[in-house]
Amino acid sequence: MRIGQAKPADCPGIRMGDPRGRPAHLQTLWNYALATSLDAKSTQTPLGGQEDREALSRFAAWAFRALGGTAHRANSGVEAMLPAPRLDVRRSGEVDDRPTWLRLDAPVRLGIGLDTDGEFAEPSQGHGDSIPADQTITPRSPQVEWLIDRLHLLGAAVHSAPTRQPASAGEIAERLLPTYRVDGGRIRLSGCSLEDRAFFRIFARSPAGTRPQRFVEWTIDADGRRVDDQVAAPLGLDEIGPVQGRPSEVAASALADLSHLAEQGATAACGPLETIAATLVWCKWASGRLRIEFPQACAEIRFSDWAATLEAPAFVCPETGRKTHHIGVTDDGRIAAGEEIATCQETSRRTLRRELSQCSASGLLALAELLATCPITERPVLKRLLATCGVCGEQVSPAAIRDGQCLACRSLAVALPSDPRIARVLGEFPALDGWRKWRISETANRYVLVGSSLLKRLLVVLDRMTLEPRRVATGGRLNRAWTTIPPEQWALELGRQESA
Numbered sequence: 001m002r003i004g005q006a007k008p009a010d011c012p013g014i015r016m017g018d019p020r021g022r023p024a025h026l027q028t029l030w031n032y033a034l035a036t037s038l039d040a041k042s043t044q045t046p047l048g049g050q051e052d053r054e055a056l057s058r059f060a061a062w063a064f065r066a067l068g069g070t071a072h073r074a075n076s077g078v079e080a081m082l083p084a085p086r087l088d089v090r091r092s093g094e095v096d097d098r099p100t101w102l103r104l105d106a107p108v109r110l111g112i113g114l115d116t117d118g119e120f121a122e123p124s125q126g127h128g129d130s131i132p133a134d135q136t137i138t139p140r141s142p143q144v145e146w147l148i149d150r151l152h153l154l155g156a157a158v159h160s161a162p163t164r165q166p167a168s169a170g171e172i173a174e175r176l177l178p179t180y181r182v183d184g185g186r187i188r189l190s191g192c193s194l195e196d197r198a199f200f201r202i203f204a205r206s207p208a209g210t211r212p213q214r215f216v217e218w219t220i221d222a223d224g225r226r227v228d229d230q231v232a233a234p235l236g237l238d239e240i241g242p243v244q245g246r247p248s249e250v251a252a253s254a255l256a257d258l259s260h261l262a263e264q265g266a267t268a269a270c271g272p273l274e275t276i277a278a279t280l281v282w283c284k285w286a287s288g289r290l291r292i293e294f295p296q297a298c299a300e301i302r303f304s305d306w307a308a309t310l311e312a313p314a315f316v317c318p319e320t321g322r323k324t325h326h327i328g329v330t331d332d333g334r335i336a337a338g339e340e341i342a343t344c345q346e347t348s349r350r351t352l353r354r355e356l357s358q359c360s361a362s363g364l365l366a367l368a369e370l371l372a373t374c375p376i377t378e379r380p381v382l383k384r385l386l387a388t389c390g391v392c393g394e395q396v397s398p399a400a401i402r403d404g405q406c407l408a409c410r411s412l413a414v415a416l417p418s419d420p421r422i423a424r425v426l427g428e429f430p431a432l433d434g435w436r437k438w439r440i441s442e443t444a445n446r447y448v449l450v451g452s453s454l455l456k457r458l459l460v461v462l463d464r465m466t467l468e469p470r471r472v473a474t475g476g477r478l479n480r481a482w483t484t485i486p487p488e489q490w491a492l493e494l495g496r497q498e499s500a
């Protein structure tokens with residue numbers, strides 16, 4: 001039996017001794033359990049009837065398995081077989097020491113009936129010498145008495161384990177690994193320990209002659225608290241059988257303390273009871289690491305939980321915080337949630353989705369550095385798709401240009417001298433005051449102004465912020481073509497206030 005090292009403080013169950021076989025800490029735990037038991041509140045109290053019937057059927061199934069037989073629980077009962085010969089042949093001196101009611105070649109069906117008051121129905125009387133395949137048991141029927149006697153030969157507390165729980169690192173890997181999707185890499189179990197932790201269970205019944213007859217299964221954890229079905233069922237505690245491998249040793253005094261605790265709790269909830277059998281149920285606690293490996297990077301996911309209920313923990317993306325079971329890597333070696341990784345359609349680089357933008361002209365997803373914001377539409381556009389306006393020289397989205405002119409240059413509006421933009425420009429460039437009429441438009445970065453006189457036009461493109469000239473050109477009133485004026489003549493043409 002493998003013994004784990006990690007011992008998280010917040011999990012119930014009774015821990016095994018240390019790997020060298022000493023029953024370490026057990027006495028301390030037992031004492032702690034005793035000290036806290038009086039405060040422990042039972043969350044569910046068995047109601048009798050159906051629940052008692054369930055407890056008796058679980059007891060019978062477990063008892064058969066513990067005695068070397070097979071059992072499975074069917075409708076309100078148990079189907080069980082005990083092969084012959086069994087147990088210690090020398091003790092009985094017989095080849096087959098099974099009671100006559102078990103000497104069948106087929107499984108015997110032990111039914112548990114309830115009468116109209118919810119009490120255990122008494123078995124119907126057998127007839128003839130044949131062994132009935134269908135038998136009825138009650139907490140005090142001969143079959144149950146025989147099972148109790150045989151169990152006592154096994155010792156003070158039988159060691160058990162859930163019949164279904166992952167018991168090896170391989171099974172843990174099988175359970176966890178298929179949950180993950182790793183793009184371009186792999187995930188593997190890089191460490192796993194399975195530590196046995198016990199719960200303690202008693203089966204108890206009302207003293208002889210008491211009515212109604214109760215049959216109670218009572219399970220406690222290391223703190224002496226009752227473990228109800230909501231906790232027990234997912235751990236597999238409702239179907240237990242012999243423990244595999246060599247169980248750890250538990251001190252007799254510890255067992256006595258546990259028995260006392262469990263019986264005290266059961267009695268407080270269900271009235272006077274006598275314990276007929278007890279078992280330590282060892283459940284596997286799994287802890288370990290999953291390693292995610294890519295050629296250029298690796299990461300780990302840790303897990304720690306009951307093996308029976310262990311679920312693949314989500315990977316927390318270090319880049320975005322997203323919790324996921326889909327993991328990928330960027331081309332520059334950053335491990336991230338697969339959903340957060342995308343490919344730049346311009347460069348084919350895999351990177352974080354947040355580092356990509358969509359081109360408003362082409363719809364392509366590309367690295368932000370490959371895009372610019374169109375000064376007209378103010379939306380991102382791939383730089384390689386930008387078109388230059390033949391008038392203002394702005395680089396704009398193809399959607400904002402027609403016949404070589406951007407939207408701003410195509411939609412100049414008449415501006416009166418009182419327009420604050422015109423006033424600002426004329427204040428800066430007094431020589432422009434000679435033009436009769438102005439039309440103006442603007443982009444995110446520039447003013448486009450066209451002044452006109454009787455025969456001529458003047459185009460002035462200025463930086464919106466600084467009013468720095470970007471282009472100056474002249475043209476006639478009758479044609480659309482502009483003749484660019486070289487920058488060295490701009491001062492003369494515009495008559496800038498300060499520099500003049």
Ligand SMILES: [Zn+2]
Binds near residue numbers: 389407
């Ligand atoms: Zn333009």
